[in-house]
Amino acid sequence: MMSHGLKAHAEDIFVFANDLASKISSEPERPRLDLDEKTRSQLDQHLEYLPLLTASPSTPIRRRLDQEGTKLWNTCMQLMTLHREKEQLILLCKGTVKAFAFAMLEYAAPNNSQGCYRALEIAFKMASTCIDSGCLDLSQKIIETAAVRLDRLQKSDTDGNEAKLQQYTVEYYMLRVYLSWFQERLDIADHLFSKIPASNNEKGQEHVMDICYKIGNSALLRKQYDVSAKWLGRALNAFRASLHLDTHESKDYLSKALDALKAGYDGLFPVKVIELEVLSREESSGDAFLQGY
Structure with missing residues (x-):
């Protein structure tokens, strides 16, 4: 109690x-968006430690937290859609304001499997957004809350949904890998990548592809060619493991990865081999389609 x-x-x-939702909803028409110092201070205080409260909430409090957190989250999403040109608004909604909505939703989520x-799905989305927005410390806190949830699932999940648990485990480690890259800790990123469990889960493999590609492409832009080759190679290995090259999303990822490889290593034999492999698979898919018809 x-x-x-x-x-x-x-x-x-x-x-x-409610006050926060009102402030950001009324601000977009201003030429310069910013929260007042008092509101920013309150926001920082709330996000200093997660979860928001230490005791388990009662059912009415949990329900209200979920409702109000969802309302604030949706307000952020709506403003981000309607006011794409307002850079400060986007940063606020993607960063601290949306993180506060996440904190409410995370605390409201019960400790059972569902x-x-x-909570994990929301945490992964929020942590990734914070990393991309440069809010690395906040992302670290969110990932820590996800670790508690994941540990609880691993110890007490009675639903027997091994595929979903495997997917979330892969996503958790890949987010930590992604954060380590931005923290310029390549040694930790490599160590965490080595801990990712072998998986035949499609969504898990797509997450591996996505993060490895982002790191590889980022390294390429920094002219860190050896690092880029390693991570783009890992992205391509994940493609091969997934065996889902017939989906539009997988083809898009593969095309981007190949473009990044060719930008830095065009003409090298390994890159040509990969191109030939992709072409041969596309031709095989085409033959299968014609035969099926």
């Missing part, structure tokens, strides 16, 4: 969330 103090703290969170699944 929540104490009177925790109930009051929860009420403060609801009031602040609650952990939902």
Whole structure:
């Protein structure tokens, strides 16, 4: 049962969330968007430690946290869609404001399997967004909350959904790999990559492809050619492992990876071999289609 103090703290969170939603909703028409110092300070204080509260919430509090957190999250998404040209608004919505909405949703999610699944899905999206927005410390905190959820699932999941658990494990490690890259800790990124479990899960493999490609391409832009070759090679290995080159998304990833390889290594024998392999698979797919017809 929540104490009177925790109930009051929860009420403060609801009031602040509504105030925050009102502020960002009324700001887009201004030529320069910024939250006032008091609001920023409150936001930073709330996000200093996750989860937002230490005690397990009551059912009514949990339900309200979920409702208000969803409302704030959707407000951020709507503003990001309607005001793409407002860079400051996008940064606020993608970063700290949306992270506060995540914190509410994460705390509201129950500790059973379904609650952990939902919390992990939101955490992975939010952590990735924070990394891409440069909010590395915040991303680290979110990944830590995901680690607690994942550990709880691994120890107590009674649904027997091994495929989903495997997918989330892969996504968790790949996010840590991605964060380590931006923290310029390549040694840690390599170590974490080595811990990723062997997986035949399609979504897990796509996540490996995506992150490895992003790191490889980023290294290529920095002219770190050896690093780029390693990570783009890992992306291509994930393609081969997934064996889903017939999907539009996989073909798009593969095309980008090949373009990145050719940009730095055009004319090298290994790159030509990979191109031939892709072409041969495309021709095989075409033959299969014609035969099926």
